[in-house]
Amino acid sequence: MTEPTDAAARKAIKPVICYPNDTLPVAPLGLYQAARQTAVKSDEILVPARDAKCFEVPAGHFFRISSVEGPQVGDLNLWNAHDLNERFYSGKTRALHGTHITTGERMWSNFPALRPIATIIKDTLAWYGMDEFGGSVHDVIGTRCDPYTGNLLAGSQYHHCCHSNLTRALADQTGMSLSEAEPFVHDVLNVFMCTGFTRDTGQYFMKASPVRPGDYLEFFAEIDLLGGLSACPGGDCGSEHSSDTVPCYPLLVEVFAPIEGALDGWQSPDVNGYDRSHGR
Numbered sequence: 251m252t253e254p255t256d257a258a259a260r261k262a263i264k265p266v267i268c269y270p271n272d273t274l275p276v277a278p279l280g281l282y283q284a285a286r287q288t289a290v291k292s293d294e295i296l297v298p299a300r301d302a303k304c305f306e307v308p309a310g311h312f313f314r315i316s317s318v319e320g321p322q323v324g325d326l327n328l329w330n331a332h333d334l335n336e337r338f339y340s341g342k343t344r345a346l347h348g349t350h351i352t353t354g355e356r357m358w359s360n361f362p363a364l365r366p367i368a369t370i371i372k373d374t375l376a377w378y379g380m381d382e383f384g385g386s387v388h389d390v391i392g393t394r395c396d397p398y399t400g401n402l403l404a405g406s407q408y409h410h411c412c413h414s415n416l417t418r419a420l421a422d423q424t425g426m427s428l429s430e431a432e433p434f435v436h437d438v439l440n441v442f443m444c445t446g447f448t449r450d451t452g453q454y455f456m457k458a459s460p461v462r463p464g465d466y467l468e469f470f471a472e473i474d475l476l477g478g479l480s481a482c483p484g485g486d487c488g489s490e491h492s493s494d495t496v497p498c499y500p501l502l503v504e505v506f507a508p509i510e511g512a513l514d515g516w517q518s519p520d521v522n523g524y525d526r527s528h529g530r
């Protein structure tokens with residue numbers, strides 16, 4: 251393939267941000283963090299290693315995902331507790347906030363709602379920033395480890411991938427069959443996972459998570475949420491996933507209720523304002 255004569259000039263064009271986010275509604279982080287100070291713990295769920303659990307978080311409550319026992323990555327799904335068709339939209343969250351999210355950034359739901367369903371209010375790994383490889387934590391790049399890709403690449407039948415863990419957990423939580431629950435499982439927020447893209451080939455990479463016991467990521471629930479969290483069989487995701495060979499640890503989910511009056515003036519976000527006529 252011969253390069254055009256102006257190849258260098260074309261490659262030198264500076265990129266523009268696809269979705270400048272300075273008109274995004276800003277999360278009232280001060281209000282949330284103040285309300286969190288007096289919030290009272292109302293629930294606790296321990297997610298076993300290589301398995302998943304569901305948990306409920308009412309709108310206006312907080313939830314914290316903590317590393318306990320050892321470095322461990324978690325795959326998080328979020329649904330509208332009253333309508334599982336509204337769920338976290340990893341791709342649009344990535345387009346709005348970038349490849350990794352941290353304090354003040356939000357998890358957005360799919361069309362047609364397209365609204366913030368959770369806001370990160372504290373991230374003990376915020377110090378990590380971006381490393382020399384272009385790696386960072388809490389990505390919205392990866393999809394979730396799943397048995398289909400394992401089968402495609404290695405002919406395996408592995409049942410404790412995050413996709414299967416989340417499918418079982420959602421089925422257990424709702425009474426649905428596995429085949430009914432599976433289509434609701436969606437691309438995740440990779441909690442604590444350290445990932446990026448290689449500069450030379452653009453490939454998705456992972457490296458051992460910097461998370462240690464005691465680290466946590468804390469969220470404000472913007473709507474009534476049903477969450478699903480899988481303690482990934484990849485453990486700290488420093489070597490491989492989709493197997494039982496690496497050390498894995500549980501993850502702790504805690505829910506906190508705000509005290510009366512702590513969120514005065516706050517209301518759950520409305521669904522998106524587009525009229526849905528699509529030009530007809």
Ligand SMILES: [Zn+2]
Pocket residue numbers: 325394395411412413481482483484491
């Ligand atoms: Zn996984």
